[in-house]
Amino acid sequence: MSHSRRDFLKSVVGTSTLVSLSPAMPTFMQQSALAAGASEPSSDTVLVVVQLSGGNDGLNTVVPYSNDIYARSRSTLRLTASDVHPIDSDLGFHPEMPLFSRLFKDGQMMVVQGVGYPNSNRGHDEALRDWHTARPGQAACQTGWLGRAIDHAERPDEPSVPATLVAPIPMPLALGTQRAVVPSVRSAEKWTLRTDESQRKGLLEAAKQSATDSDNPLAHYVQQSSLAAHATSHQVAEVLRTTDRQDEYPSFSLAKQFKTISELIRADLGVRIFFAELGGGGIGGFDNHANQRDNHAALLRELSISVAAFVDDLNRAKLLDRVLLMSFSEFGRTLSENGRRGTGHGAAAPVFLAGGRLKGGLFGEHPDLADLKEDAPRHHTDYRQVYATALERWLGFPSEPVLGASYKALDLFV
Amino acid sequence: MKRDIANDVDPDWAWSSYQPSESRPWTLAMAGHLYRRAAFGATYSELQQAVSGGPQKTVDRLLRGGEELDAFHHVMDQDELASAKSGNMGSLRAWWLRRMLKTPYPLLEKMTLFWHSHFGISGSRVGDSQLMLQHIRVLREHALGKYSSMLDAVSQDPAVYLGLGAQSSRKAQPNEEFARQLMHRLSLGPGNFGEEDVSEASRAFTGWVVLRGQLRFFDREHDTGVKKILGRSGNWKAEDVLRIVLEQPVAPRMLVRKLYRWFVSEVEDPSDRLLDPLAEMLAKDYDTGRVVETMLRSNHFFSAAAYRRRIKSPVEFALEIVRGMEGTLSTVILSEELAQLGQNLYNPPTVDGWYGGRHWINSATMTGRCNLAHSLFARNGRYGGKLDPTAIASRYGYDDPTASPGFLVALFLQDDLPKSVREELRRTIPSSIDTDGSALRQFASNAAALTEFQLS
Amino acid sequence: MCRVSFIFHSSLFLLLVPQIVYSQDSPAPATEWISPDALIVVEITRPDAILDAAFQDDVVKAVTAIPAYKDLMANSEAQQAFNLVNYFKGRFECDLPTLIDKVVGGGITWAIGPNEANLLIIEAKDAKTIEEIHEFFLMNARNDAEKAGQPDRVASAEYRGVTGWRFGPNEAHAIVGNRLLVTNKPDMLKLAMDLRAEPDQPCFADSESFQEAKRASSQESVATVYANMGVLKQIPKLQKGLSENENPLASLLFAPLQKSLRNANWVSIAAEIQDGAVQFQLTTDGTVGDPSAADGFALPEVAGEGAMPNFDVPQQIAGISLYRDLYRYYAAKDELFPERTSGLIFFENMMGIFFTGRDLTDEVLAETRPEIRVVVAEQRYDSNVGTPSLQLPGFAVVMRMRDPDKFAPIVEEAWQKAIGLVNFTRGQQAEPGLIIERPTHADITYTKAGFSAADEQDRASVNPRHNFQPTLAMPGDYLILGSCDTLTRDLIDAIGDHGDVDAMTDTHSIAVIDGPQLASILEKNSDAMVRQNMVEDGNTREEAEMQQRILRTVLQNVRTATLHANSTNGQSQLIVRFELSLPVSVR
Structure with missing residues (x-):
């Protein structure tokens, strides 16, 4: 537990409670850090996963603007050198993403290109299930990659919450656990108690004095949870009271999710994993089979502005070093247009990473457009490598039991 | 200095009928x-x-169970069926909660809930509300009956095949899910069977296919060859597999262990020695009702080894409040809030059901429980103030505002609270007269937020 | 009947917190005693008219005859209030209307805000009655306070020559001349007394927006609400509600209203009672803007255009007629709803398929005219199919095409593709599919799809899917998209009889609901409604049945409810009118 958090709690609950309160605070971080070994993972790092629902057209997000095959294949959707924000002489960000370009130049963003998996599925439900479970093709799998990490991270004596859904969608399979209960928190207020604070505090104090049923470990555990809930509520209320960043976030749905995540990170509750979403759940806004140009541009604009607002906010609060944002989409799209000014379901696509401890730049080559599989780019980086990187090198969780096999992590962090 | 209270006891004494002394x-x-x-x-x-x-x-x-059981079930069944026909799984959750609240036979519903978690069939996988309703009815029908009959019925229940992802098993491509889950969770337990047993048993289930919501058997797709399951060879069919697994001595013990965790204690893992008398009883004819009865009547059940040795599930937490208040409220809203707290009826998280115990509680769900209690008792809010502590206290003659808090402590916590907590709780009632009952409502929600009220 | 019960309850409220009047000088209007920063002011200028209407013999008979009324009166709180009223009726030897008239007959004014302050000013006709009632409550309040051991709770003080009273912590009142003033913030009472003593101080009655609103509202009104939108708009929640368009469909329906409220400095709502009808008229100085703006799609570009009168078909439950230029609406979607939700993308993808890659804005929506009508009606079931266990009303959208020769085949193709896709998807889930037919009605051949009923056992309770027979009919330049066959045929007839009807100039939205017809379909689905009520509201079956009965009784007494929205002369108006079966009128 960090010193600042201990001091903070001390001021919240008073000195007398501190001793009994400390076991209630996240120790699993330290333990999982020990378990991880590898590359000095920090114990208070946070992973923010952003789902781009519907299959983002990677080819029009990180655009191979000087590529002839690209130019020939996209008669209406083609973006040219004068449209994009160039990364290099071959690639550039979509015209609506000047802020991604800025983050990229500042080293706060990385692009992992060509991410996918062998024999990837091109149906929405199936592909999304594969990305969520990290067990491609296993229809019977009922837990998600993050859910399994949470079940692993949960400690029997530890009432902290390892992960939470922030997006306004049903609980995604990615967060599907076997045992732990993962909350869905659409606004930080939801984490505050509605009961009278002074009465609550009095009752907690009284319970502590009575040392109720000392040989009943369940009673002890519930007691710790009540203290943690009390402290959590206070911390969130403090953050909401003291920070007013209404103006820093635009009114987009994704930006609101990031605002909530930022508040929960500031409140220092020990949540390690947040799940956000863009595209409206369901089949998803990125599924542009028709009239793709304007719709895709609107979504990328929302993505770019929202992510930048989040990164800038965390940076100002000196929290960016603790945060890794990672986007994914169930698949990329076909290179060719479909006659309705849209594109079909594809395969490999780029994954975007943002944070304060990235090496920066592009990771991996842009897929070869002369070597497609059924009109879609092939992958060279398995998505489970990206997951392994996030789990092991960022969160400090062991990845093998979660992913079911050992995947080579990527060298992305400084 | 943790005492292993459950395993120090003499099994004979433990399972004998409790007589007060x-x-x-x-x-x-x-x-x-x-x-x-x-x-x-x-x-x-x-x-x-x-x-x-x-x-x-x-x-x-x-x-x-109480009076007029048949009439109650008849009316409830009709309402549920009408809701299921409208295809709305959400309203089925609400109807079940209402049944749990109103039933004259709560033990039956408690056991039905146990089996729901045991089989772990999720409506989101089955995708058909009428099949899910039928599934829960099968569980209810056998809830306090013979486990062997239950397995027979479940093996004829299309929802189970859909829920396990075993809707089609053909001779050329046997589906292993049913056999695997049967051995892994429903009878033997991990370590008590091999992969060979699963694949051999799966051949016995070939030919069973769910088509348009009906389970059908196709003779031509059934593998009629000899299968070797758990050391026994024969041209086994599905029902033979069910019989063979239940004949294994590990099977009754596994089920008794699960019932022990449900009825007695989640704290210690009981020793085989403690469970053996019950396992032997179950092995005779798989009558779960008799084992449940023995547990509920026993010395061990009425001892410190069991008292407050479980954490209430969200359903138990909420329904105990509502039943104590003798009210009815929106079970549609309640079912949604209970799902938020981790117990989404008709949708257990995985086929392993709700593991529960400590996993019900973390700082977020604890906050959720406190806030749920608060809104259940609130005069205005989602539940419309339908639970009225003042009215219930007064119904039992506790009209005096100084007596009604004590009534609530007796009702919800049976007066079993540390003295300091009880006194502090009393202090939360303001000294001024509680003219509109708001202070008593707040008192009740404070009581429901206490550690002791989270324990069962 | 709603009105009656509202009046009845508010009269009780007044009786519970009253006070009196001594001098007989004619005071300034009550609005001159109200703070200039009040947010909302309600004036009941003609309580006598409301009382007359509410207490007519026929109305009283109708209301008390409702079974639900008896149930309501059986409840103990109502009984208590009733006893209190009876006590005063006996004491003053008069009936209820006379009693209320004595107490509030001079008018009621209620000011809300700022800072959650409320000030209620009641002008009595009969000062003596109100004085006696005050004495009664004063005595009770003193008794209660003493019983509670807090005799200080009831207190009085002098301010500018007026006695102010307090019965409890959040209440203060005073009697000035014929007027009783009640407030939750004593400061408001003081301010009223200051304004009374110094009439030159700024007050609510002076404010420009109030005066403008007053000029705009009808002289016939019996009650009026004024809202200061300039201030109310600053409330973050309202501001958000007036500026956001998260749902494209809501934006299509409500953008004009939203826009006029966003532009408003003031809003007034005036209530009128006419023969057999109660009408509320909302007026605001906020305009709908101009046709060229992104949200100007409800304004005609051509003078004389507007929403068409509603259709009238048998068993009609509701009709909506809108003037909405879908082409302009969709062309401005980037401004109207910048976020791309999955629903919108799904819509675009599907439209792309149905209309074979045509541009939705320029090649599809541009082909439709801005007059759009929606009809909801009970449907009649074919005896060969049977009656569904749940009886849903039929819905139809009626539009007009600019060039039917060109566009009709395109629509037909799109519609059949949509049915094909539905069938394919249902087939994947092992659900029965729709069979397409081409029947003829009144010489119009149209397209209809329906489910086979061959498997149905009980014709009195077939599967609810038989509520749906999607139809497409295109008589002349009309385009009818219906959910059931009978409604489509009735609409073909209605269009045939229609002839040339003129549009309602300046009107952008009309809606009408037929109460008895709505009650009829609710009754047909009564079992399902009761069941739903039981789990949604946690009622017993008896309570749920009672609620359904009350709802149906209310609806049966509302012959029609109509809504009419227009924009003229720099002001916007929204009129909601209830035609009642009860013969309410002003004597």
């Missing part, structure tokens, strides 16, 4: 304990009746 008296606290485990909490009159009637008579009543 001076050293082990029958108290309000014990009556509350029984109603938490064998029902969804008690009303004040049920508690009083239990205290005066003694433990065995109260268990008799709980095992038998």
Whole structure:
């Protein structure tokens, strides 16, 4: 537990409670850090996963603007050198993403290109299930990659919450656990108690004095949870009271999710994993089979502005070093247009990473457009490598039991 | 210095009927304990009746169920079926909660909930509300009956095949899900069978296919060859596999262990020695009702080894409040809030069901429970102030505002609270007169937020 | 009947917190005693008219005859209030209307805000009655306070020559001349007394927006609400509600209203009672803007255009007629709803398929005219199919095409593709599919799809899917998209009889609901409604049945409810009118 958090709690609950309160605070971080070994993972790092629902057209997000095959294949959707924000002489960000370009130049963003998996599925439900479970093709799998990490991270004596859904969608399979209960928190207020604070505090104090049923470990555990809930509520209320960043976030749905995540990170509750979403759940806004140009541009604009607002906010609060944002989409799209000014379901696509401890730049080559599989780019980086990187090198969780096999992590962090 | 209280005891004594004595008296606290485990909490009159009637008579009543059971089930079944026909899985959750609240036979619903978690069939996988309703009815029908009959019925239940992802098993491509889950979770347990047993048993299930919501058997797709399952060879069919697995001595023990965790304690893992008498009893004819009865009547059940040795599930937490208040409220809203707290009826998280115990509680769900109690009792809010502590206290003669808080502590916590907490709780009632009952509502929600109220 | 019960309850409220009047000088209007920063002011200028209407013999008879009324009166709180009223009726030897008239007959004014302050000013006709009632409550309040051991709770003080009273912590009142003033913030009472003593101080009655609103509202009104939108708009929640368009469909329906409220400095709502009808008229100085703006799609570009009168078909439950230029609406979607939700993308993808890659804005929506009508009606079931276990009303959208020769085949193709896709998807889930037919009605051949009923056992309770027979009919330049066959045929007839009807100039939205017809379909689904009520509201079956009965009784007494929205002369108006079966009128 960090010193600042201990001091903070001390001021919240008073000195007398501190001793009994400390076991209630996240120790699993330290333990999982020990378990991880590898590359000095920090114990208070946070992973923010952003789902781009519907299959983002990677080819029009990180655009191979000087590529002839690209130019020939996209008669209406083609973006040219004068449209994009160039990364290099071959690639550039979509015209609506000047802020991604800025983050990229500042080293706060990385692009992992060509991410996918062998024999990837091109149906929405199936592909999304594969990305969520990290067990491609296993229809019977009922837990998600993050859910399994949470079940692993949960400690029997530890009432902290390892992960939470922030997006306004049903609980995604990615967060599907076997045992732990993962909350869905659409606004930080939801984490505050509605009961009278002074009465609550009095009752907690009284319970502590009575040392109720000392040989009943369940009673002890519930007691710790009540203290943690009390402290959590206070911390969130403090953050909401003291920070007013209404103006820093635009009114987009994704930006609101990031605002909530930022508040929960500031409140220092020990949540390690947040799940956000863009595209409206369901089949998803990125599924542009028709009239793709304007719709895709609107979504990328929302993505770019929202992510930048989040990164800038965390940076100002000196929290960016603790945060890794990672986007994914169930698949990329076909290179060719479909006659309705849209594109079909594809395969490999780029994954975007943002944070304060990235090496920066592009990771991996842009897929070869002369070597497609059924009109879609092939992958060279398995998505489970990206997951392994996030789990092991960022969160400090062991990845093998979660992913079911050992995947080579990527060298992305400084 | 943790004492292993569950495993120090003599099994014979443990499972003998509890008879109150001076050293082990029958108290309000014990009556509350029984109603938490064998029902969804008690009303004040049920508690009083239990205290005066003694433990065995109260268990008799709980095992038998109340008056006009058939009429109750008939009306409920009709309402549920009409809701299921509209295709709305959400309203089925609400109807089940309402049934749990209103039933004259709460033990039956408690056991149905146990089996729902045991089989772990999720509506989101089955995708058909009528099949899900049918599934829960199968579970209810056998809830206190023979486990062997239950497995027979379940093996004819299309929802189970859909829920396990085993809707089609053909000779050329046997689906292993049914056989695997049967051995892994429903009878033998991990380590007590091999991969060979699963694949051989799967051949016995070939030919069973769910088509348009109906389970059908196609002769030509059934593998009629000899299968070797758990060391026994023969041209086994599905029903033979069910018989063979239940004949294994590990099977009754696994089920008894699960029932122990459900009815007695989540704290210690009981020793085989403690469970053996019950396992032997179950092995005879798989009568789960008799094992449940033995547990509920036992010395061990009415001892410190069981008392407050479980964490209430969200459903238990909420329904005990509502039953205690003798009210009815929106079970549609309640079912949604319980899902938020981790218990989404008709949708267990995985086929392993709700693991529960400590996993029900973390700082977020604890906040959620406190806030749920708050809104259940709130005068205005989602539940429309339908639970009225002042009215219930007054119904039992506690009209005086100084007496009604004590009534609530007896009702919800059977007066079993540390002195300091009880005094502090009393202090939360303001000294001024509680003219509109708001202070008592707040008092009630404070009581429901206490550690002791999270324990069953 | 709603009105009656409202009046009845508010009269009780007044009786519970009253006070009196001594001098007989004619005071300034009550609005001159109200703070200039009040947010909302309600004036009941003609309580006598409301009382007359509410207490007519026929109305009283109708209301008390409702079974639900008896149920309501059986409840103990109502009984208590009733006893209190009876006590005063006996004491003053008069009937209820006379009693209320004595107490509030001079008018009621209620000011809300700022800072959650409320000030209620009641002008009595009969000062003596109100004085006696005050004495009664004063005595009770003193008794209660003493019983509670807090005799200080009831207190009085002098301010500018007026006695102010307090019965409890959040209440203060005073009697000035014929007027009783009640407030939750004593400061408001003081301010009223200051304004009374110094009439030159700024007050609510002076404010420009109030005066403008007053000029705009009808002289016939019996009650009026004024809202200061300039201030109310600053409330973050309202501001958000007036500026956001998260749902494209809501934006299509409500953008004009939203826009006029966003532009408003003031809003007034005036209530009128006419023969057999109660009408509320909302007026605001906020305009709908101009046709060229992104949200100007409800304004005609051509003078004389507007929403068409509603259709009238048998068993009609509701009709909506809108003037909405879908082409302009969709062309401005980037401004109207910048976020791309999955629903919108799904819509675009599907439209792309149905309309074979045509541009939705320029090649599809541009082909439709801005007059759009929606009809909801009970449907009649074919005896060969049977009656569904749940009886849903039929819905139809009626539009007009600019060039039917060109566009009709395109629509037909799109519609059949949509049915094909539905069938394919249902087939994947092992659900029965729709069979397409081409029947003829009134010489119009149209397209209809329906489910086979061959498997149905009980014709009195067939599967609810038989509520749906999607139809497409295109008589002349009309385009009818219906959910059931009978409604489509009735609409073909209605269009045939229609002839040339003129549009309602300046009107952008009309809606009409037929109460008895709505009650009829609710009754047909009564079992399902009761069941739903039981789990949604946690009622017993008896309570749920009672609620359904009350709802149906209310609806049966509302012959029609109509809504009419227009924009003229720099002001916007929204009129909601209830035609009642009860013969309410002003004597």
